[in-house]
Amino acid sequence: MVSGQKRFQESGARQDKSRRASVIEQCLRRAYPKPAIALHFSTPLQLLVAVILSAQCTDARVNIVTKELFKKYRTANDFANAKLKELEKEIHSTGFYKSKAKNIVACCQVLVEKYGGQVPQTMEELTALAGVGRKTANCLLGGCFNIPSGIVVDTHVKRLANRLGLSKQDDPEKIESDLMELLPQKDWIHFGNALIHHGRKICNARKPLCAECVLNDLCPLAFTIV
Numbered sequence: 772m773v774s775g776q777k778r779f780q781e782s783g784a785r786q787d788k789s790r791r792a793s794v795i796e797q798c799l800r801r802a803y804p805k806p807a808i809a810l811h812f813s814t815p816l817q818l819l820v821a822v823i824l825s826a827q828c829t830d831a832r833v834n835i836v837t838k839e840l841f842k843k844y845r846t847a848n849d850f851a852n853a854k855l856k857e858l859e860k861e862i863h864s865t866g867f868y869k870s871k872a873k874n875i876v877a878c879c880q881v882l883v884e885k886y887g888g889q890v891p892q893t894m895e896e897l898t899a900l901a902g903v904g905r906k907t908a909n910c911l912l913g914g915c916f917n918i919p920s921g922i923v924v925d926t927h928v929k930r931l932a933n934r935l936g937l938s939k940q941d942d943p944e945k946i947e948s949d950l951m952e953l954l955p956q957k958d959w960i961h962f963g964n965a966l967i968h969h970g971r972k973i974c975n976a977r978k979p980l981c982a983e984c985v986l987n988d989l990c991p992l993a994f995t996i997v
């Protein structure tokens with residue numbers, strides 16, 4: 772059983788962490804006022820396809836592939852009726868091309884059958900689609916519809932949340948729920964997108980640039996990773 776004193780200490784520690792998370796968010800807002808999504812898209816459908824393709828692949832590579840892909844497949848119906856072998860070839864360089872092609876077609880078939888070819892706007896509906904998890908759904912809802920459904924946790928957000936001492940978890944969904952507890956909902960979209968930028972630009976996996984980091988006086992690991 773958790774003693775009253777321990778509960779008190781835990782809730783105090785949570786408040787401290789939450790305050791620190793808010794200061795981190797303020798610093799990130801100053802550094803990255805409007806962090807854009809690195810994937811190129813002009814419709815929710817395009818972002819959905821691009822995020823599916825981005826699993827285990829760089830955004831730069833996805834952007835090269837989608838530049839041609841989106842000229843050929845313009846609607847959910849186009850993707851739903853794609854010839855699987857042809858689509859596999861077209862997205863081959865993004866890796867895991869067989870499952871990605873299968874998911875894109877299956878997903879777009881549901882968009883056509885259930886949603887008139889449109890991308891739905893709820894977490895439940897999105898995560899029921901083939902190849903769509905919370906990360907993709909958060910990215911779509913925040914990026915296209917400005918709906919703060921959660922926090923996008925990709926490899927950068929995962930690394931940064933751990934390094935900044937905001938979550939000890941390894942599983943992205945558990946990290947997301949830790950971060951959602953620490954920050955008000957109005958900050959969720961920005962926080963995830965800003966951490967992705969910060970992870971790419973400054974706090975990279977092998978050699979974080981702590982001397983240039985706007986968070987270095989808030990980070991428990993500042994100047995310790997060599």
Ligand code: SF4
Binds near residue numbers: 974988993994
């Ligand atoms: S201080 Fe260093 S380790 Fe900490 S967030 Fe900044 S770059 Fe990353």
